[in-house]
Amino acid sequence: DTAVSQTPKYLVTQMGNDKSIKCEQNLGHDTMYWYKQDSKKFLKIMFSYNNKELIINETVPNRFSPKSPDKAHLNLHINSLELGDSAVYFCASSQGSFASGNTIYFGEGSWLTVV
Amino acid sequence: DQQVKQNSPSLSVQEGRISILNCDYTNSMFDYFLWYKKYPAEGPTFLISISSIKDKNEDGRFTVFLNKSAKHLSLHIVPSQPGDSAVYFCAASEKTSYDKVIFGPGTSLSVIP
Numbered sequence: 001d002t003a004v005s006q007t008p009k010y011l012v013t014q015m016g017n018d019k020s021i022k023c024e025q026n027l028g029h030d031t032m033y034w035y036k037q038d039s040k041k042f043l044k045i046m047f048s049y050n051n052k053e054l055i056i057n058e059t060v061p062n063r064f065s066p067k068s069p070d071k072a073h074l075n076l077h078i079n080s081l082e083l084g085d086s087a088v089y090f091c092a093s094s095q096g097s098f099a100s101g102n103t104i105y106f107g108e109g110s111w112l113t114v115v
Numbered sequence: 116d117q118q119v120k121q122n123s124p125s126l127s128v129q130e131g132r133i134s135i136l137n138c139d140y141t142n143s144m145f146d147y148f149l150w151y152k153k154y155p156a157e158g159p160t161f162l163i164s165i166s167s168i169k170d171k172n173e174d175g176r177f178t179v180f181l182n183k184s185a186k187h188l189s190l191h192i193v194p195s196q197p198g199d200s201a202v203y204f205c206a207a208s209e210k211t212s213y214d215k216v217i218f219g220p221g222t223s224l225s226v227i228p
Contacts, residue, residue, distance in 0.1 A: 004158070035218075042117075043159070043204060043218035056215055090158055103149075104216065106158030 003027050004107040006091045012113045013081060021076045021110045023091030031055075032074035033104065034066060035090040043090065049074050081114045088112070118142045119207050121219040128226050134192040136222050138205030141186065145207040145217075150179060150190050153202045153221070162203070163190070195226045 006023040013019050025032060033056075034046040048056035052068045063079045078085060091107040120139045128134045136150075146167040151159035165172040165179045165188065172179050178191045192199055205219040 041202075041220045043206075045215060048215075058215075092158070103161045103164075106151075106160070108156070108158045 004091055004093055004105050006089075006107040006110050008110060009108065010111045010113075012115060015081055015083060015114055017081050018077070018079045019081060019112070020078070021089055021091075021112070023074050023076070023107060025072055025091075025093040025105070027093055027095070027105060029093040029095045029105075030071055031094045031096065032068065032071075033092040033094075034074065034076050035092060035106075037088040037090065037109070039087070046089075047074075047076075078112075083114050086112055086114045117220075118145075119205055119217045119219040121203075121205055121222045123222050124220070125223040125225070128195045128224065130197055130226055130228050131194045134190075134195045134199065134224055134226065136190040136192075136203050136205075136224065138188045138190075138219055139186060140188075140205075140207050142207070142209065142217075143186065144209040147208050148179070148181060148188050149206045149216075150177075151204040151206060151218075153204060159204055192224075195224075197226045197228050200224055200226045 004025045031050045033048050035043050037043050045058050046060045047066045049068045065077045068074045088109045088111050090109050092104045094104045118141050149164040150162040152162045153159040163174050163177045163179050165181050170181050181188045202221040202223045204221045206216050208216045
């Protein structure tokens with residue numbers, strides 16, 4: 001069983017559309033994240049949730065709205081998609097704070113292409 | 116503003132030899148460092164970590180060295196195996212920035228049989 005699973009894996013959509021990427025972890029972790037890997041291959045944190053509460057929101061446009069219905073899920077909704085949103089989005093989870101030395105486990109990534 | 120740098124986008128090494136991947140950082144507040152490995156079409160997976168109170172951590176074929184004065188760390192893989200061919204990300208964090216992990220751009224390692 002995949003520890004951190006995200007769907008869809010591939011998504012091609014037109015500019016202006018609204019789309020969601022779902023993420024679920026079965027590790028019992030209390031912290032979940034969304035990362036974006038841009039065209040220069042940098043992995044940048046977008047959001048961090050701990051026990052369903054937003055901890056980090058890294059200067060992400062408010063077209064991006066994370067939703068955490070429970071500790072095991074953190075979905076990413078994107079409104080009015082733009083060409084620059086094309087990237088690979090990784091969901092991840094950890095037990096406790098990463099900064100305290102806990103390992104982050106990543107999902108396989110969702111390839112979003114906006115045309 | 117790249118706080119974590121991996122200046123070599125790619126590296127090729129012969130099987131059985133040592134692979135050395137380098138990482139530099141600019142933020143002196145970083146106190147925890149990790150290496151992640153990523154295969155194509157998969158998410159990054161944790162490889163090895165080191166706290167700033169140490170200068171070396173070893174796990175099997177993988178050793179990470181930390182030079183705080185130079186703000187430099189390196190990952191040594193010995194002996195290198197073809198299955199080690201992947202992209203390696205260096206990452207860092209500071210305790211005061213809860214969960215704010217900064218990743219480098221990655222180095223693509225090819226181990227040639």
